[in-house]
Amino acid sequence: MRSWADIAVIAALSIIGMVGLTTSFAEPLYLVAGIGGIVVGTGAALLGHLLRWPVVTTVLAAIVAYFLLGSALAMPNEAIAFVLPSLQTLSGLAVGAVFGWADLVTLRAPVELPYYVTAVPYVSGWLVSLVSVTLALRWLPGRGGALRAAVVLAGPLVLYVVGVLLGTEQPYLAGVRGVAFAAIALIWMSRRRRDSARVASAANEAVRRRRVVGTAVVVGAAVLLGGGGGYLLAPPADARYVLRDEIQPPLESLDYPSPLAGFRIYTKDLDQTDLFTVDGLSEGQRVRIATMDSYNGVIWDVAGAEESSDGSGEFSLVGRSVPVPATAEDGVPTHLDVTVSWYDDVWLPDIGYTTDFGLDRRALADLRYNDSTGTAVLTTGVTDGRSYSLDALVPQPPSDADLADVPVASLQLAPVENVPDIVTAKALEFSGAATTPIDKLRNIETALKTGGYLSHGTASDSAPSRAGHGADRITELLTLDPMVGDQEQYASAFALMARSLDYPARVVMGFAPDVPAEGGPVTVTGDDVTAWVEVAFDGIGWVSFDPTPDDTDVPQSQVPKPQTEPQPQVRQPPRAENEQEDLVNPTDVEDDDKDDESPFVLPAWVIAVGLSVLIPLAIILIPLLIVTLAKRRRERRRRAAATGDGRVAGAWDEMLDRYAELGYPIPEKLTRPLTAVKLEAEISAVGDGTLVALAHRADAAVFSGREISDAVADEVWTEAMAAAAVAEAATTRLRRIRSRYTLRSIGDRYRRLLRRAERDTARRGSDPDRTDARRGDRP
Structure with missing residues (x-):
């Protein structure tokens, strides 16, 4: 009880x-x-x-x-x-x-x-x-x-x-x-x-x-x-x-290509393609897919987690509910229902700062979220046929008057590198005599919007526009008159100018569909792709800027093209035999092929199956291995006894241990012959007098005082192991399997402790006065 x-x-x-x-x-x-x-x-x-x-x-x-x-x-x-x-x-x-x-x-x-x-x-x-x-x-x-x-x-x-x-x-x-x-x-x-x-x-x-x-x-x-x-x-x-x-949570850096590098794919190849349908947007709201704050002179990208603690590269596993930053707690609650059509990427279209993801449990396990940028990644991909919902808080943009005396926030963003010198010069020129951060940024935004033209470089545009936003393309944008480009170039240039003034700025890529005033489902196409810039203000949060011009009518240059003058014909020297070899270096080709070879990685399902099989096997086999090694060590120690009579006694003890591990009751405090009689009565398979004879031989070896030869000891060992094998064959398979995991010494130690506890209990119960006196509690 x-x-x-x-x-x-x-x-x-x-x-x-x-x-x-x-x-x-x-x-x-x-x-x-x-x-x-x-x-x-x-x-x-x-x-x-x-x-x-x-x-x-x-x-x-x-x-x-x-x-x-x-x-x-x-x-x-x-x-x-x-x-x-x-x-x-x-x-x-x-x-x-x-x-x-x-x-x-x-x-x-x-x-x-x-x-x-x-x-x-x-x-x-x-x-x-x-x-x-x-x-x-x-x-x-x-x-x-x-x-x-x-x-x-x-x-x-x-x-x-x-x-x-x-x-x-x-x-x-x-x-x-x-x-x-x-x-x-x-x-x-x-x-x-x-x-x-x-x-x-x-x-x-x-x-x-x-x-x-x-x-x-x-x-x-x-x-x-x-x-x-x-x-x-x-x-x-x-x-x-x-x-x-x-404990500082581990930062998970997701290695995916910059979505901004594929900006022109949407405007040229997918401009009339239905990417996804979204329901719940208000007029003027945009859908975001990625936020980038790292620039290396070639592309804007998501910063690695090791580069920034406040930036775009820190993604973590989250559940269905997600807390939002303090600056977004007063945002407008928004509910979106998204159905994916042709869109195929890892970046999950969302808005504002998500508070709840309406994804199934399996998709949630593959979701990674960055609470600094509000962007989400589905590592298995956002593909055709996926439907999901989300609840978000969308911060309301403050007025310029509210930002008049507000400094920019102090954040640790990833560095920007290999920025052309003209960016800093143009930032100082465009910002003019402004003294506050918001005024400087608005002046730069206005200069880009009014001094440039919009062109995606398609056949319907009035002027060509080269894709990309590397240092050479930004230099070209800011040096040519007039400036020609699309959201990719203007947003990149504006963000670099803001960073040159030590303002925390990042580039955001997403979609800006035409949402009717009454709301309702909207189909997003590649033609709705856009990019903008966000700058962080202290205590306010991230404020959006749109530096891309609206005007697409690029004026044609009136400067006539120079007339070419005919040049005298000059005989060209013969081509060198190794000229072709200089054009294509076989070594370089081989190196490129080697670089393209990716290391072999085991599929995730193979690892899961392997763990599922190996873990149960380890649970079963490791204890079996430990017990088997302990039994072999016990047998070797007994076989290697210093004297012949010790080896004979060890053979008898080894046989009794194996009987006990098979579940047979071993009598205690009896001589070997009496123990043998009891065992032969219990085990019918060995009831022909074998154990009694073996017991007498062991007693003779131990108590005779004669020196026992190795041959006699080996013979006793052979008979003892044969008797143990007969007893094992006579048991059920379940008892044999159990014996593999049983070591008699542990059971004996437990039974000795149990008997000792029972004796102590009986002794205390029979003499309570003595127990009271010993403990100092007298009635």
Whole structure:
């Protein structure tokens, strides 16, 4: 009865600690996983105790139960029919137990992805309950003092502390859980300290009443002082110590081509192609796909995570709900429904700062989000047929009057490199005599809009326009009169000018479809592609600028072309034989071919299948290997005994160990011949007197005092191993498999400890006065 009470206390305290993770998870599935882990670990420990399994066997059974039941308890959405294990759940249970802890403290709370993160509460409850219940059943009985009881409670206490460290700044019922945990622990430890025999004794009735009253007083004081002190002295939320505030999340740099480099593909090849349909846009709103703040003299690109902590390169795994920056909290709530047609890229079309992604669970696992830029990437690609929704907050643009006295924000953006000198010169020229950042930027914007013309370089444009936004193309744009280009060049030039003035600027690419005033679904085509610039102002956020001109009628130059004068014909020298070799260098071609060869990378499904197969095999084979090596070492040690009689005795002991590991009961404190008689009666397959004869030979070798030759010892070993083989063949296959994982020495050690505990319990129960005197408690 007392053991069941111990198990109930351990389970209750573990659940109290598990509830502390509530603020870290987005769904209550974590609590199902945590309580399920507690049940699985407790069941394994209890089953091992009832069947008198060794500790190794109990642990192996617990590991098997962990994987068999974990799919239904921790990952039902990935399991077969929500119950049966799958390759994904098996690998998730293993990966989550190792790496889920890091994801839980580095991902933004509340966490709901990746799918294997629920393995953290599951494995925590499983491990704590397995160890604590095993100690309570095998180590605590008969010696239930306060010290041992405190050791048993160490597991639930660790689980409680883990719930605090892995939680958030906002605790979940911290005072209630703390007082409940302390009260239950104090009551249980007090009851464990009392010996049952003395409590039942009528002579100790007064002692029992006194201790009950004392326990009640202690618990009441703990509730009052703990609750009141916790309410009055609890630190504020921002001073609460949690690991997620101390650990810097890893930055995930996504290596994808710059979308701005393919700007002309939309205007030339996809100008009449339906890319996607969006419903929910207001008049004048634009759809964004990417934000770029890194420039290397050739292209604007998404900065690598190692280059910028405030920029476009920091992407992280998020769940369905996403918190927004403080500067966007007053934005206009917007809901978009998007249906993809011809659009095919990794950049997810969105708007403003998304607060909720309406994607299926599998797509959410592939979603990466940058909360600084509001851009999202779907690593598996946004392809034809995908539909999704999103809720976002769209900041309202401030007026120039509101920005008159506002400085630009201090941000660490990726550097811009190889910028042509004319950019700085034109920035100073266009900004004029303005003194405030907003006035300088507006002057530059106006100079570009009024001094240039729009041309995509198509056949219908009045003037040619070269694609690209490298240093040479920006130089060409700013030196030619008039300036001719499209959003790609004007946005790039404006952003570079702003950066030359030390203003934090970035280029944004997206689509600007014509949205009717009444709203409704809008089909976006390649002709709607655009680019603009955003500059960050302190306390305000990012402000948009559109430096691209609207006028497409480029004036034709009136300067006549110079007439060419005929030149006298000059005989050309013969071509050198190696001229062709100079034009094409075979070495260079070979090097290019080598550079194009990409290293072989295993597909993700191969890795997943491999882990799913190797992890269960490792769980089965590693313990088997350890036990097999221990048995071989034991046999070698006995065979290599220093004397012949020692080797003969070792053969007899080895045979008995193998019988015990097969599950046969080995009599204790009997001579070898009597033990042989008992075994032959138990094992019919060896009941022909073989064991009795072998026992007499072993006794003769040990007690005769004669020197035993190696030949005699080897003969005894051969007979002993043959008898063990016969007994093994007579058992069932299940018992033979179990014997592979069983080592008799561990079972013997456990049985000795159990007998010692039973003797101590009987001794204390038979002489309660002596126990009281020893402990200093006289009736």
